Amino acid sequence: MAISHYELCGKDPEILFSPNVWRTKMALAHKNLDFETIPWRFTEKDKIAFSGQGKVPVIKDNDTTVIDSWDIAIYLENAYPDRPSLFGGDAGLAGVTFIRHWVDTVIFPACAPLAVFGVWKLLDEKDRAYFRETREARFGKPLEDICGDPAERIEALRKAFTPVRSMLSQQSYLGGDAPLFSDHMAFAPLQWLRCVTTHTLFEDSDLIQAWLERMLKAYGGLAGDAKTIR
Amino acid sequence: MAISHYELCGKDPEILFSPNVWRTKMALAHKNLDFETIPWRFTEKDKIAFSGQGKVPVIKDNDTTVIDSWDIAIYLENAYPDRPSLFGGDAGLAGVTFIRHWVDTVIFPACAPLAVFGVWKLLDEKDRAYFRETREARFGKPLEDICGDPAERIEALRKAFTPVRSMLSQQSYLGGDAPLFSDHMAFAPLQWLRCVTTHTLFEDSDLIQAWLERMLKAYGGLAGDAKTIR
Numbered sequence: 449m450a451i452s453h454y455e456l457c458g459k460d461p462e463i464l465f466s467p468n469v470w471r472t473k474m475a476l477a478h479k480n481l482d483f484e485t486i487p488w489r490f491t492e493k494d495k496i497a498f499s500g501q502g503k504v505p506v507i508k509d510n511d512t513t514v515i516d517s518w519d520i521a522i523y524l525e526n527a528y529p530d531r532p533s534l535f536g537g538d539a540g541l542a543g544v545t546f547i548r549h550w551v552d553t554v555i556f557p558a559c560a561p562l563a564v565f566g567v568w569k570l571l572d573e574k575d576r577a578y579f580r581e582t583r584e585a586r587f588g589k590p591l592e593d594i595c596g597d598p599a600e601r602i603e604a605l606r607k608a609f610t611p612v613r614s615m616l617s618q619q620s621y622l623g624g625d626a627p628l629f630s631d632h633m634a635f636a637p638l639q640w641l642r643c644v645t646t647h648t649l650f651e652d653s654d655l656i657q658a659w660l661e662r663m664l665k666a667y668g669g670l671a672g673d674a675k676t677i678r
Numbered sequence: 679m680a681i682s683h684y685e686l687c688g689k690d691p692e693i694l695f696s697p698n699v700w701r702t703k704m705a706l707a708h709k710n711l712d713f714e715t716i717p718w719r720f721t722e723k724d725k726i727a728f729s730g731q732g733k734v735p736v737i738k739d740n741d742t743t744v745i746d747s748w749d750i751a752i753y754l755e756n757a758y759p760d761r762p763s764l765f766g767g768d769a770g771l772a773g774v775t776f777i778r779h780w781v782d783t784v785i786f787p788a789c790a791p792l793a794v795f796g797v798w799k800l801l802d803e804k805d806r807a808y809f810r811e812t813r814e815a816r817f818g819k820p821l822e823d824i825c826g827d828p829a830e831r832i833e834a835l836r837k838a839f840t841p842v843r844s845m846l847s848q849q850s851y852l853g854g855d856a857p858l859f860s861d862h863m864a865f866a867p868l869q870w871l872r873c874v875t876t877h878t879l880f881e882d883s884d885l886i887q888a889w890l891e892r893m894l895k896a897y898g899g900l901a902g903d904a905k906t907i908r
Contacts, residue, residue: 545773545854547776618775
């Protein structure tokens with residue numbers, strides 16, 4: 449039976465933009481697992497109450513429910529050890545774990561200000577008040593003012609990707625010759641921006657852009673073919 | 679026969695401060711290999727001419743000469759596969775490689791302005807002109823002006839270590855339960871600053887400080903017992 453995967457959407461149930469959900473989606477595809485997308489909106493807490501909390505990603509694999517993109521990746525790795533590895537063993541896990549923390553503390557914060565107002569615009573009316581209230585509290589300013597100058601934000605994002613750029617001069621993926629979950633984690637916030645904004649993030653000549661395009665084409669174009677506002 | 683290890687020094691041949699040399703020294707200790715330190719000064723190019731270039735670290739292991747701290751680590755891993763691993767296999771290597779690029783592009787540049795004038799002060803008279811000329815060209819200003827306000831530099835360094843701090847809330851080393859070469863790479867520029875400055879880099883309550891102390895105590899206190907200007 450296909451794994452049920454709850455994915456955040458807005459008014460349009462086909463624009464599935466959440467960065468944490470994209471981590472899980474890429475991990476499911478990496479493991480070559482069948483999954484069924486269940487579109488979910490921010491305020492539909494009842495629909496995922498079975499998971500004991502109110503955020504996505506949530507997966508349901510037969511009788512097993514798992515939440516949180518990191519815990520889901522660990523679950524998939526252990527539950528499907530014969531499928532392509534997301535971590536590459538214990539020492540691989542240490543490296544992927546560092547990249548997780550780097551993405552969470554450097555890349556995600558560089559992307560979020562560029563994304564939030566775009567997310568709000570996509571939302572269903574009933575979700576907008578919830579989103580505005582929680583995000584304005586988090587950033588301490590009105591949604592409309594969070595981004596500031598997008599060109600400056602994009603410049604900072606390009607700079608934040610410096611270690612990846614440096615690494616990509618010698619290998620094709622963060623994971624080496626093929627993606628690991630580290631690639632999915634670094635890719636997910638960029639896919640978020642692809643879904644909800646029309647900004648050009650990287651120059652065509654940037655090694656990050658070439659990697660991004662490889663990630664968009666991976667798994668039969670899962671991310672590249674996804675519906676966005678573009 | 680012990681491996682010969684050429685280590686940069688200044689006037690005092692016992693203060694061995696080079697960050698790239700510390701990477702190699704920690705790697706040799708990690709592999710539990712005997713090595714003999716050969717103190718070396720910046721302008722003693724003749725002494726390492728056999729290596730085909732003019733920088734340290736250089737190691738000589740019987741008939742094999744290897745240069746560059748990264749290539750030396752790879753060499754040691756392959757030449758001594760039965761000793762504790764520096765990378766933890768192929769997937770481990772991918773993670774350590776990312777940390778290498780993160781250290782080179784984020785941590786090293788955050789440390790260098792704090793270190794350079796201190797290095798110059800330690801140097802032998804005959805090395806000072808060479809060092810001043812090459813570093814002033816690199817930074818585009820007089821040695822005395824490179825650091826600016828050390829408090830601001832230290833604040834930026836603390837911030838640069840955010841992903842490690844986040845990771846250390848869940849594990850003891852970048853490598854997991856024990857150090858990998860990633861730990862040595864992140865540690866080396868801090869040991870450089872310990873050798874050539876008297877700054878307090880991290881608060882006692884900082885998880886980075888606790889990790890730093892574990893690294894100083896590792897391998898029988900190799901780094902902690904090393905002579906510094908302190």
